[in-house]
Amino acid sequence: MECLLAWWMHHPDRLPVSFRPSFAYYYDYFQEDLLQFDARYAVYDTGLFYTLKPESRFSFRNIEFDNEYRTNRVGLRDGDSILSSAQVICLGDSYTMGWGVEQDSSFPVRLAALSGWKVANLGMASYGTARELKGLGRVDTSKLRCLIIQYCCNDQGENLACQKHGYKLPISSRDTYEDLVRAARSSRIYFPGKYFLIIGNFFGKSLLNKIYPFFSLPWERKDWGKGQEDQARIFLDLLYHSGINFGKLKVVITMMDDPENMQGTFLKEAERLSMQMPYRERFGKGLLFMDAGKLLTPDDHYILDAHFKASGHEKIARALSKLLTRDLPSR
DSSP, rough: OOHHHHHHHOOGGGGGGHHHHHHHIIIIIIIOOOGGGTTTEEEEEEETTTOOOOOOOEEETTTEEEEEEEEOOSOOSSOOOGGTSSSEEEEOOOOOOOOSGGGGGGGHHHHHHHHHHOEEEOOOOOOOOHHHHHHHHOOOTTTTEEEEEEOOOOOOOOHHHHHHTOOOOOOOOOHHHHHHHHHHHHHHOOOTHHHHHHHHHHHHHHHHHHOOOOOOOHHHHTTTTHHHHHHHHHHHHHHHHHHTTTTTOOEEEESSOOOHHHTHHHHHHHHHHSSSHHHHHHHTTHHHHHHHEGGGOOGGBSSSSOOOOHHHHHHHHHHHHHHHHHHHHHO
């Protein structure tokens, strides 16, 4: 049985649909290599907690993908020249960074190719909105015309911490970062029977929960999606207290996440609140909203990994290009 489960884990396209949630749960906690907590690819940063290793090239892989990365002098998956010439900047986490796709297939790069605008990719795995906005201060924004901010429900913890600290995000120590690196590495250590023990336990409890909710089965990927109304308010509060000049910039808000979370209320609630005081006075007509979830089909998602395939990035880039053509004043 253990051999079959191991084979299925490494051949997810052959995995029975009913088993996929249990295997995805295992993948999230015990299989997936987290680039941001892997010393081969990332380094501690006093201002942002971590970045990718500056000016490096490496291959990053998980079960469903194997991609090349090229980083610039500030540890972003982009070139150096764009740091001083960007007309459009994409802020976000691993979805914006292009987790699971080649560098030239990420939606910021495809947006640049489709629209003709100079687009910078400031996406970084597991950054929340607070760090994304802080990282914006590391690049030249003198030519900036549009800011695209990609939200994910796992931003909420960081965003709330920033709000509670007077909109100044506390950054943890190097020791804390190194502890997380060790924990991430330890979680992937295999022992005989591990697949059967963990996957079987989760699958069995999930079946019983269909009869009656006997077991609490916390799963961050799914649990993050709860309370999206509160998440939207905290997100807007961070924008409200940011240094963004909404009178000069268009700011596009979109959400990329687990498919179920993308069906939630975050975008609608953020748009509704943005039209009320005091947000309306601060933002004016500077905010635009794009629902990426409506663009994607199951074929655009990986089976185990929560991220999008290149086809999903292409659809998002095309939709953003149309939006910018419609709403961004011509050069």
